[in-house]
Amino acid sequence: MTTYRRAAERWLAQDPDPVTRQELRAVLDAGDDAALADRFGAKLEFGTAGLRGELGAGPNRMNRVTVMRAAAGLAACLRRYATDPPGAPVVVGYDARHGSERFALDTAAVMTGAGLTVRLMPRPLPTPVLAYAVRHLGADAGVMVTASHNPPRDNGYKVYWADGAQIVPPLDEEISAAIDAVGPVDGLPLGEDWTVLGDDIVESYLRSLSRLPLGEAREIAVAYTPLHGVGRDVLLRAFAWAGFPAPAVVAEQAEPDPDFPTVAFPNPEEPGAMDLALTLGVSAGADLVIANDPDADRCAVGVRVGVDGPEGPRMLTGDEVGGLLAEYVLRHTSGADRLVVTTIVSSSLLGKIAQAYGVRFARSLTGFKWIMKAESPGDRLVFGYEEALGYSVGGDDGLPVHDKDGIGAALVVTAMAAEARREGRTLLTLLDDQARRHGLHATAQLSIRLEDLSLVGGLLARLRDDRPASLGGRTVEAVDDLSEGIDGLPPTEGLRLCLAGGARVIVRPSGTEPKLKCYLEVVVPVEDRVADARAAASAALEALRAELAAVLSPA
Known part of the structure; x- marks a missing residue:
C-alpha cells in the first residue's frame, strides 16, 4: 500500500x-x-x-x-x-x-x-x-x-x-x-x-453605517447586482435605511446561488461578469451601476456616459473609485489627525490627495489586513482602499468596519454621485477635475499565468537578476526589491520598477494562483483637454503592458 x-x-x-x-x-x-x-x-x-x-x-x-x-x-x-x-x-x-x-x-x-x-x-x-x-x-x-x-x-x-x-x-x-x-x-x-x-446584529451593522458621510442629496437611480451572492438583502435595507431610492436589481443574479450560473467567474473585475448589470443600467436609465462580489466585501462601480447615456455605461477602475472616495471623505470630514491608506500596488494618486488636504498618508502591503494596521497613535483612519475594488470608508468618528466593506462603500458612492448630480455633474466630471488638479493617474494590470505554482518564483528571480533597461519606451530609473523591505514596510515577494516620467511597475506573485501579477501606472499632466491626456495614458499603458509581457514570457 x-x-x-x-x-x-x-x-x-x-x-x-x-x-x-x-x-x-x-x-x-x-x-x-x-x-x-x-x-x-x-x-x-x-x-x-x-x-x-x-x-x-x-x-x-x-x-x-x-x-x-x-x-x-x-x-x-x-x-x-x-x-x-x-x-x-x-x-x-x-x-x-x-x-x-x-x-x-x-x-x-x-x-x-x-x-x-x-x-x-x-x-x-x-x-x-x-x-x-x-x-x-x-x-x-x-x-x-x-x-x-x-x-x-x-x-x-x-x-x-x-x-x-x-x-x-x-x-x-x-x-x-x-x-x-x-x-x-x-x-x-x-x-x-x-x-x-x-437579526439585531444586522440592524446594528446598518445603524453603524449612518456614521458614514452620506450627505443630504438623495435623487439618484442605481442598478445593482449581488452576483448570486449574499449582498442583496442587506444592501437594499441599507439603501432604505439611508433614504436612497431602491436600486433596480438584476433578476437573474438576485438570489444566492453557489453555482453562479450566469457568470464564468463571480468576480466583477472579470470580463463578462458585469454584462447583465450594465444592460439593466441602460434599460433602467440608471446613473450608477453597482455590484458586490458574492460575500459583498468588494464594490464595483459603473457610470452612465453622457447626459442621456448614448454611449452606455463605463466601469470605473478600483483606483478611480478610490481616488473619488478619498476626496469625498476628506471634503466631508475634518481634523489634521485624519489618515488615508492604500496599498503599495494601488495608484500613487492618494498620496497627492492627502497632501492637498493636509492629512497623513500611508502605504501598506497588499491586503486589507495591512491597511488596517497602518494606523499609528494619534491617527484617525477615515479611508482605506485597495485597487481590487476594496474600500473601507469612515467619518469623523472613524471606521464602522475594520475591513473592506462593499455595502458601506456602495452607500457612499451613491451619496457622492447624488451630490454630484444635484450640482449638475457626474462621477466622470469629478474624475476630470481630479486629473486637472493632480495629473491623470492611469493604472492597468497584467497577469502572467503559469502551469505550476513552482514556476512563479523562478520567473520573478529571472526578472530580479536580468532587469530591463527600459519598458514601454521609458528608462527604468530604479528597481526596488520588495523582499528587502522598502518604505518602512515588512519584506514581501516582488519588485518595483520606477520608470521615467513618474511611471511605475510592480511585479508580485499571486497569493492563491500560479501567476505573476503586474500593476502598471503612468502619470500624464493635463495641459489642455483631459481626453487627450487619457488617450496618451492609454497608449503608454498599452506599450508598457506589451513589453512587460514579452520580458516575462515563460518561454
Whole structure:
C-alpha cells in the first residue's frame, strides 16, 4: 500500500462527511494514484488569508475535516491569547457557497467543545457584517466561511482578531502550527450550546453605517447586482435605511446561488461578469451601476456616459473609485489627525490627495489586513482602499468596519454621485477635475499565468537578476526589491520598477494562483483637454503592458 493510500484510509476513518467519504472511496477503488497524490501530496496552508481551496476529500481540499482541524487549532491559540479564557467569545459567519453553513456549524461545535463561547450568525450574510460583529460584540476572534469571488468549486476560512481586522504575521504561523498539532477530528470534543444571533446584529451593522458621510442629496437611480451572492438583502435595507431610492436589481443574479450560473467567474473585475448589470443600467436609465462580489466585501462601480447615456455605461477602475472616495471623505470630514491608506500596488494618486488636504498618508502591503494596521497613535483612519475594488470608508468618528466593506462603500458612492448630480455633474466630471488638479493617474494590470505554482518564483528571480533597461519606451530609473523591505514596510515577494516620467511597475506573485501579477501606472499632466491626456495614458499603458509581457514570457 502506497503512502498516499494509507493516508487516505486514515482520512476515511475520521471523516464525518458521507459525501467526501464516498468520493475518496471511489478514488481508492479506481486505483487513481494521481488523484490521491493531488489530494494527499500537499495540504492547504493556513496563512493571513486563512484557508481557501477546492472542495473535496483530503488535506489539499476544503472539507469538514480540514475545517474542524482549523477550528481546533484556532481554539487552542485563542485559549492562550483570549482576554477571558476559557470562555473567549468567537463570532462565526458564513456565506451561501456550497458547504459554508455546514463548515460554520462544525466550527461552532469544535470551538464550543473546546470551552469557548460561540455566537453564530443567523443566516448567510456579507463578510463586513461578520467583521463588524467581532468588535461590536467584544469578541476575541471571528471566523467567516467564504471564498469571496473564487469559482463555485471553492470555499474558504477567513479569521479575524479582536480588532475586527484579519490576522497578520506571526499570528497566522502560530495558528498554522496549532492546526498541525491537531489529531484525528473524530477524537475532538464537540459542543452544541452555542448562541445563534438574531437579526439585531444586522440592524446594528446598518445603524453603524449612518456614521458614514452620506450627505443630504438623495435623487439618484442605481442598478445593482449581488452576483448570486449574499449582498442583496442587506444592501437594499441599507439603501432604505439611508433614504436612497431602491436600486433596480438584476433578476437573474438576485438570489444566492453557489453555482453562479450566469457568470464564468463571480468576480466583477472579470470580463463578462458585469454584462447583465450594465444592460439593466441602460434599460433602467440608471446613473450608477453597482455590484458586490458574492460575500459583498468588494464594490464595483459603473457610470452612465453622457447626459442621456448614448454611449452606455463605463466601469470605473478600483483606483478611480478610490481616488473619488478619498476626496469625498476628506471634503466631508475634518481634523489634521485624519489618515488615508492604500496599498503599495494601488495608484500613487492618494498620496497627492492627502497632501492637498493636509492629512497623513500611508502605504501598506497588499491586503486589507495591512491597511488596517497602518494606523499609528494619534491617527484617525477615515479611508482605506485597495485597487481590487476594496474600500473601507469612515467619518469623523472613524471606521464602522475594520475591513473592506462593499455595502458601506456602495452607500457612499451613491451619496457622492447624488451630490454630484444635484450640482449638475457626474462621477466622470469629478474624475476630470481630479486629473486637472493632480495629473491623470492611469493604472492597468497584467497577469502572467503559469502551469505550476513552482514556476512563479523562478520567473520573478529571472526578472530580479536580468532587469530591463527600459519598458514601454521609458528608462527604468530604479528597481526596488520588495523582499528587502522598502518604505518602512515588512519584506514581501516582488519588485518595483520606477520608470521615467513618474511611471511605475510592480511585479508580485499571486497569493492563491500560479501567476505573476503586474500593476502598471503612468502619470500624464493635463495641459489642455483631459481626453487627450487619457488617450496618451492609454497608449503608454498599452506599450508598457506589451513589453512587460514579452520580458516575462515563460518561454
